[in-house]
Amino acid sequence: MSSVRRPPSTRARAHLPARSSLKPLTRRGVRRDSSSRRRLVSARAAQESDEEVSGVVGGLGKGNANVQRILGFRQTDGAEAEEVPKWQVMVQLSKPGTWVPVVWGVLCGAAASGNFHWIEGFPRDVSQSLACIILSGPCLTGFTQTINDWYDREIDAINEPNRPIPSGRVTGTDVAIQAIGLLVLGFAIAINLDQARGHEFPTLTCIAIFGTIISYMYSAPPFKLKANGWQGTYALGASYIALPWWAGQALFGELTLEIMLVTLMYSVAGLGIAIVNDFKSIEGDRELGLKSLPVQFGVDTAKYITVGTIDGFQLLVAAWLFGIGEKWYGLALLGLIVPQVVAQIRYFIPDPIKNDVKYQASAQPFLVLGILTTAFAVGHNPYH
Numbered sequence: 001m002s003s004v005r006r007p008p009s010t011r012a013r014a015h016l017p018a019r020s021s022l023k024p025l026t027r028r029g030v031r032r033d034s035s036s037r038r039r040l041v042s043a044r045a046a047q048e049s050d051e052e053v054s055g056v057v058g059g060l061g062k063g064n065a066n067v068q069r070i071l072g073f074r075q076t077d078g079a080e081a082e083e084v085p086k087w088q089v090m091v092q093l094s095k096p097g098t099w100v101p102v103v104w105g106v107l108c109g110a111a112a113s114g115n116f117h118w119i120e121g122f123p124r125d126v127s128q129s130l131a132c133i134i135l136s137g138p139c140l141t142g143f144t145q146t147i148n149d150w151y152d153r154e155i156d157a158i159n160e161p162n163r164p165i166p167s168g169r170v171t172g173t174d175v176a177i178q179a180i181g182l183l184v185l186g187f188a189i190a191i192n193l194d195q196a197r198g199h200e201f202p203t204l205t206c207i208a209i210f211g212t213i214i215s216y217m218y219s220a221p222p223f224k225l226k227a228n229g230w231q232g233t234y235a236l237g238a239s240y241i242a243l244p245w246w247a248g249q250a251l252f253g254e255l256t257l258e259i260m261l262v263t264l265m266y267s268v269a270g271l272g273i274a275i276v277n278d279f280k281s282i283e284g285d286r287e288l289g290l291k292s293l294p295v296q297f298g299v300d301t302a303k304y305i306t307v308g309t310i311d312g313f314q315l316l317v318a319a320w321l322f323g324i325g326e327k328w329y330g331l332a333l334l335g336l337i338v339p340q341v342v343a344q345i346r347y348f349i350p351d352p353i354k355n356d357v358k359y360q361a362s363a364q365p366f367l368v369l370g371i372l373t374t375a376f377a378v379g380h381n382p383y384h
């Protein structure tokens, strides 16, 4: 089975798209990301990553490989670049694979509103939630990914020349048309949804504006949040967990400050998940002066900080559920934390460098279900 570069598909199973993991390694096992996420991955880690994915990707047929490319989980090989139609390259640029967690977030928010009705609200509620999904996924996440690749184009030209922009298949004009088009469509949907729901205050439009500003600040100078490990990771976690939830909840119900804080708390658990991906690249991060948590504290301390963040903030949310009287949902959330702790004990704590992907694959589905459980609890609670 041929060894392949570690494509982003290693994280395809993950709820939160790890930002640096979306960049594949170069042949030499060197992954140099723009700004902060430049990292040299040790030869051993690179080889292990290759082995991890060779089983997943190596057996895929051409059709599946194409789907992976269009979803943004796999980069185009030099030879096939000529053959890929332009529309596919443009879709690839917007990385549809990264829309999934955002869609999930919107659904959680709709559930949390307690005001989404499949039957009585049909077809209005379903079509409005679909519109909100299009706003959050293809439009705003597509916009985010498109501009992110634009601002990464110089470093990508060195390390991943086959990406749509550095390969020359997508021009600056194409990027501008796609980014502006997605933004305009997104805002049109947000404004229409606010009007359709009779919102006195245009909550959805404000969330869309806020999301757009964060998207820009994440990728573009002078802010370039991604250049700062902590800020970038939290911005990513919060944007993928909290913002879509806010959108779904604001669409159908009321978004209170308390709910905003709870979802931001969940985002800290999301930050912990993102840190898991930093263990494999300690040597490179250290060499390039990047202060990831494992670099700052060493593997042993960092792994306990990571699990403490992931478990601690979920436990806080469970405690809050008990506090608002949703004890069954609180118990369900506790039940979903248990397999995550088991995966930490079995895989992550013994060897966070070797077992990061295995840990994410075993634990993340439970974290994601926990978010939905919390959403149902909020929807069920008469005071929220």
Ligand SMILES: C/C(=C\COP(=O)(O)OP(=O)(O)O)CCC[C@H](C)CCC[C@H](C)CCCC(C)C
Pocket (backbone or CB within 6 Å): 018, 019, 020, 021, 022, 023, 033, 037, 102, 135, 136, 140, 141, 144, 145, 148, 149, 152, 207, 208, 211, 212, 214, 215, 218, 219, 226, 235, 236, 239, 240, 243, 244, 245, 247
């Ligand atoms: C561009 C993002 C990740 C890519 O990061 P990285 O450059 O490290 O990886 P690549 O190598 O693959 O390029 C995601 C950035 C997310 C951003 C902080 C904000 C997202 C905004 C929301 C999607 C907007 C949702 C609004 C909605 C709910 C109304």
